[in-house]
Amino acid sequence: xGDTVNRQILLVEKPTGKLGPEHFRMVNGTMPExxxxxxxxxxxxxxxxxxxxxxxxxxxYRAAVEANTVMAGGGIAEVISSRAPGFAPGDIVFGDTxxxxxxxxxxxxxxxxxxxxxxxxxxxVYGIAGLTAYFxxxxxxxPKEGETVVVSAAAGSVGSIVGQIARIxxxxxxxxxxxxxxxxxxxxxxxxxxxxxxxDGATFKALRAAAPKGIDVYxxxxxxDILEAxxxxxxxxxRIACCGAISQYDGVPSAHGxxxxxxxxxxxxxxxxxxxxxxxxxxxxxALADLQSWVASGKLKVQEDVIDGLENTPRALIGLLAGxxxxxxxxxx
Amino acid sequence: xGDTVNRQILLVEKPTGKLGPEHFRMVNGTMPExxxxxxxxxxxxxxxxxxxxxxxxxxxYRAAVEANTVMAGGGIAEVISSRAPGFAPGDIVFGDTxxxxxxxxxxxxxxxxxxxxxxxxxxxVYGIAGLTAYFxxxxxxxPKEGETVVVSAAAGSVGSIVGQIARIxxxxxxxxxxxxxxxxxxxxxxxxxxxxxxxDGATFKALRAAAPKGIDVYxxxxxxDILEAxxxxxxxxxRIACCGAISQYDGVPSAHGxxxxxxxxxxxxxxxxxxxxxxxxxxxxxALADLQSWVASGKLKVQEDVIDGLENTPRALIGLLAGxxxxxxxxxx
Numbered sequence: 247x248g249d250t251v252n253r254q255i256l257l258v259e260k261p262t263g264k265l266g267p268e269h270f271r272m273v274n275g276t277m278p279e280x281x282x283x284x285x286x287x288x289x290x291x292x293x294x295x296x297x298x299x300x301x302x303x304x305x306x307y308r309a310a311v312e313a314n315t316v317m318a319g320g321g322i323a324e325v326i327s328s329r330a331p332g333f334a335p336g337d338i339v340f341g342d343t344x345x346x347x348x349x350x351x352x353x354x355x356x357x358x359x360x361x362x363x364x365x366x367x368x369x370x371v372y373g374i375a376g377l378t379a380y381f382x383x384x385x386x387x388x389p390k391e392g393e394t395v396v397v398s399a400a401a402g403s404v405g406s407i408v409g410q411i412a413r414i415x416x417x418x419x420x421x422x423x424x425x426x427x428x429x430x431x432x433x434x435x436x437x438x439x440x441x442x443x444x445x446d447g448a449t450f451k452a453l454r455a456a457a458p459k460g461i462d463v464y465x466x467x468x469x470x471d472i473l474e475a476x477x478x479x480x481x482x483x484x485r486i487a488c489c490g491a492i493s494q495y496d497g498v499p500s501a502h503g504x505x506x507x508x509x510x511x512x513x514x515x516x517x518x519x520x521x522x523x524x525x526x527x528x529x530x531x532x533a534l535a536d537l538q539s540w541v542a543s544g545k546l547k548v549q550e551d552v553i554d555g556l557e558n559t560p561r562a563l564i565g566l567l568a569g570x571x572x573x574x575x576x577x578x579x
Numbered sequence: 580x581g582d583t584v585n586r587q588i589l590l591v592e593k594p595t596g597k598l599g600p601e602h603f604r605m606v607n608g609t610m611p612e613x614x615x616x617x618x619x620x621x622x623x624x625x626x627x628x629x630x631x632x633x634x635x636x637x638x639x640y641r642a643a644v645e646a647n648t649v650m651a652g653g654g655i656a657e658v659i660s661s662r663a664p665g666f667a668p669g670d671i672v673f674g675d676t677x678x679x680x681x682x683x684x685x686x687x688x689x690x691x692x693x694x695x696x697x698x699x700x701x702x703x704v705y706g707i708a709g710l711t712a713y714f715x716x717x718x719x720x721x722p723k724e725g726e727t728v729v730v731s732a733a734a735g736s737v738g739s740i741v742g743q744i745a746r747i748x749x750x751x752x753x754x755x756x757x758x759x760x761x762x763x764x765x766x767x768x769x770x771x772x773x774x775x776x777x778x779d780g781a782t783f784k785a786l787r788a789a790a791p792k793g794i795d796v797y798x799x800x801x802x803x804d805i806l807e808a809x810x811x812x813x814x815x816x817x818r819i820a821c822c823g824a825i826s827q828y829d830g831v832p833s834a835h836g837x838x839x840x841x842x843x844x845x846x847x848x849x850x851x852x853x854x855x856x857x858x859x860x861x862x863x864x865x866a867l868a869d870l871q872s873w874v875a876s877g878k879l880k881v882q883e884d885v886i887d888g889l890e891n892t893p894r895a896l897i898g899l900l901a902g903x904x905x906x907x908x909x910x911x912x
Contacts, residue, residue, distance in 0.1 A: 306846045307846055466841055469841045469842065473841060474836075486841075488841040489845065490845055491841050491845060494842055501835075501838065502836060503807075503835060503838050503839060503840035503841075504836045504840060505835055505836050506836060507806075507836035507837060507840050507851075508799060508802045508806060508819075508821040508824050508836075508851070509802065509824045509827055510853075511851055511853035512822065512823055512824060512854070512855070513639045513640055513853065514853065515852075515853045515854055515855060515858065516851075516852070516853050517850065517851070517852045517853075518840075518844055518850070518851040518852075519844070519849070519850045520844035520845040520846065520847065520849050521848055522845070522846075525848065
């Protein structure tokens with residue numbers, strides 16, 4: 247409060263290959279004014295997501311981010327002033343604040359959030375990550391007790407919750423992650439039945455050993471070779487929940503899709519279904535009630551990876567794309 | 580009747596590339612005996628299907644066909660003698676008779692067929708082809724009135740029925756087929772709204788012109804490049820019914836799947852679902868009633884391509900894989 251400078255991080259150039267710090271620049275902007283229908287907010291926590299990188303490729307479920315504009319990104323923010331109905335100073339909201347201290351956002355694009363503690367949970371287990379895991383697994387994957395569920399990017403914000411919910415539902419759960427440490431964490435701390443280190447090579451064999459009865463539900467965060475390996479080990483009538491394709495986001499997307507499409511889809515009667523968490527928001531109250539009860543009972547562990555300082559947001563995203571985070575990564579502004 | 584020789588066509592070698600006449604040989608076998616639980620049948624019509632070729636690659640929803648055995652294939656046959664309950668001489672049945680004059684088949688693997696005329700309709704519109712089109716389009720594709728439905732191999736046995744049912748349901752229907760003649764036939768005779776000739780090059784552009792509002796349902800018989808072109812033109816929440824992958828059957832399957840998997844599946848919230856008609860057989864009575872009423876009213880035209888002589892079965896299949904048939908191809912034995 248009382249600031250007169252609004253620090254902003256611009257995307258100065260759209261990357262054609264790997265994303266690097268040279269694609270961003272921090273500038274001192276001016277404080278936004280509160281126009282009719284808008285709310286001015288102070289950003290508290292910025293969410294880092296692989297989707298940030300996908301937005302640079304072009305329009306997806308949202309417009310593409312453009313060069314020389316403030317980098318887009320969701321965040322938890324506090325209302326400073328409001329000329330939109332339903333918002334008052336001190337309210338906590340979620341919205342696309344962008345990577346900046348202050349933002350003016352249309353009231354209709356903001357969601358009021360409960361004032362729970364820690365506030366970071368609003369971005370992790372009770373935010374997009376938790377709801378994505380919840381709806382994607384339960385409504386798209388539809389796991390039944392005793393089935394085998396495999397999730398990729400399993401140590402990430404969504405994957406770590408997917409695996410734990412699958413365990414709560416009585417499934418045999420296999421996580422795919424990069425590196426021994428992450429894999430050990432999945433099985434020793436989060437209760438996964440097995441973990442496959444894709445950096446170890448031999449993913450196909452390791453997956454077969456970890457999922458000896460085949461795969462009934464694959465929650466796909468990565469696409470590419472890992473999707474291909476899972477496709478070939480799916481059981482008849484298996485479900486693949488397509489949540490993202492991290493492997494394709496940073497750098498030049500691969501020229502081809504996974505082998506087995508559509509051959510294995512036909513023969514095994516598979517369902518591959520893409521989803522966006524926003525499509526389920528009318529059911530979020532029930533989902534949040536489930537998530538809160540699991541967290542309260544200790545069945546669902548929340549892992550967060552909080553980095554301090556707006557100026558560190560670019561490297562936080564670059565590191566996320568390289569897979570250095572465990573659980574939900576965010577920046578405290 | 581009264582025959583003592585059972586002509587049989589053997590698959591003498593599994594093809595590693597394109598299927599040719601050299602992979603088959605006709606031999607004179609002996610008449611089968613009627614063992615307990617079995618029925619001996621006289622083959623009347625042999626069904627030719629792209630799936631025949633897929634079976635040579637390995638186990639699918641059925642065991643692989645093996646070298647030096649009678650080539651597998653479904654057919655309509657007449658019961659000669661029976662030691663299985665429910666079957667009597669003169670009955671008309673459908674089953675995997677193989678490519679031969681006479682076969683001994685377990686009663687439980689035969690389906691009694693109604694004695695309707697022409698008998699060939701039991702293999703086309705009232706057989707696997709018609710039911711595949713019916714269930715695949717309506718239960719997997721789930722088209723709504725006014726939506727755009729695209730079907731590949733549209734002049735084939737399944738595709739020609741898919742397109743006509745989609746028209747009956749009030750959809751804008753686009754067929755993809757090889758050659759000007761087939762395309763003209765689809766629009767002038769079968770009532771398709773538009774047709775795209777994939778042999779003409781520029782499939783992507785032609786498809787865009789034929790389906791200007793994008794694709795809501797794609798009934799995929801071919802996989803490969805055409806699936807890739809359709810994927811990129813799907814509308815949000817579109818459905819892709821995966822019925823087969825003819826483009827991948829004959830020769831060496833392509834090393835990769837279509838681009839856009841899983842990226843476009845996520846962003847557009849698509850559903851890709853494979854199916855096998857057998858999974859819907861408990862609902863076949865209702866389907867047959869619909870199909871019969873459409874045929875009776877002239878809304879659904881039945882196109883058959885009947886070739887005479889068991890000895891011509893290999894070239895009938897080879898020609899089918901090259902796309903020379905219109906509608907359901909079969910051999911009169």
